[in-house]
Amino acid sequence: MNIQVSHKGQAADQAAGTIVAGLPMPEFKRITVEPISGACGCEISGVDLRAPLDDETLAEVMKAFEHFLVIVFRDQDLTPEQHKAFTRYFGPITELPQAPTYGEHQDMQEVRREAHEPENVVPSFEHFHTDSPFLLQPPLCVVMRALEVPKFGGDTAFSNGYLVYEHLSDAMKELLDGLEVVYSGKEIWARNEKLPPEKRLRLRESHGFSEDELENIHPAVRVHPVTGRKALFATTAYFKRFVGWTEAESQALLGYLQSLAQHLHYHCRVKWKKDTLIVWDNRFLLHRGVHDFKYERRHLIRTTVMGERPIGPKGPRKD
C-alpha cells in the first residue's frame, strides 16, 4: 500500500512534533486530552457537560473534535435538556426520517437492543458507514450517551476518512475527485417490510420528510469547508451508484473503497460505560457498532447535528 501523506512532507511533520490523526498534536491548556489511537479519537477529562462551558474550554473541546473526529467524555450524567444544550455548540439539532426517536423527544434518537433481541434489530449495518448520507445536508456529527451497556462488547469503532483518502495513489485520488454518488433512503421501509419479523430493523414509523428529500447526489470525496482537507465520502450504506456508472462498475469500485476503511491503522474503538458521552464526526469519519454481545441490553440515546451540503473537490454542486 502506498502510505505517502500528500498534504505534508515528512521533514515538515518531524519538525512539527508528534503526529496523531495525520497532523501535529495540538496543544491544550484547559482540558486534558488523551489520544485513543494514532488514527483518530481522544478522551477528554476535566469537563462537566451539565453546565454551560466557558469560551476557552469550549474552544479547546472544538479543537479536539476537529482534530480527532471522535471525542469521548466519561461519567456525564446528563438530562435530555443538558444533552441537547451541549449538542447545540456543534450546530442545529436535526431530525432523521429513519432512526427511532427517544420517548417524547422527537429531536433525539435511541439505539436500543433488548436482551432477547437479535443483533440486526439496530440499523448498525455490516460495514463502516456515515449516517443518513441520502439527505441533502447529512449530519455533521452525532452526540451519543450510554444509558445501559453490556458488561463486555458492544463497542463503537471508527475509521478516519481523511487518512483513507490521503493514503491513495495520486491517480486514484484524481479518479475519485471527479466522482459523485447517488445515495437513497427511499427504499428502506419497503425492504424492511419484506423481511421476516425477526430480521427486521427497528425503524421510525412516520416522519415529515418528502420522498424527494430521501435521495441526493453527493461528491465521493468530501472537502472540509474551512481547512480544505479531503476525505473519502463513499460508503455502502444507502449507496445506489456512482453518477454515470453502471451498477456493476459502481459496486466493483465501492467494494474496493469499502475494504480500505477496514484497515486497523485508520481506526479507534471506544468501550462504552454508563454515562459515557461520545461526539463523533459524520462527515470525515466512518463508524459502526460492534454487535459482539448476546442476551444483554444495550441502550444509547443521541442527538444529531445538521451539517452543510457536502462540498466536493470541484466546489459546491450547482443545482
Ligand SMILES: [Fe+2]
Ligand atoms: Fe450509524
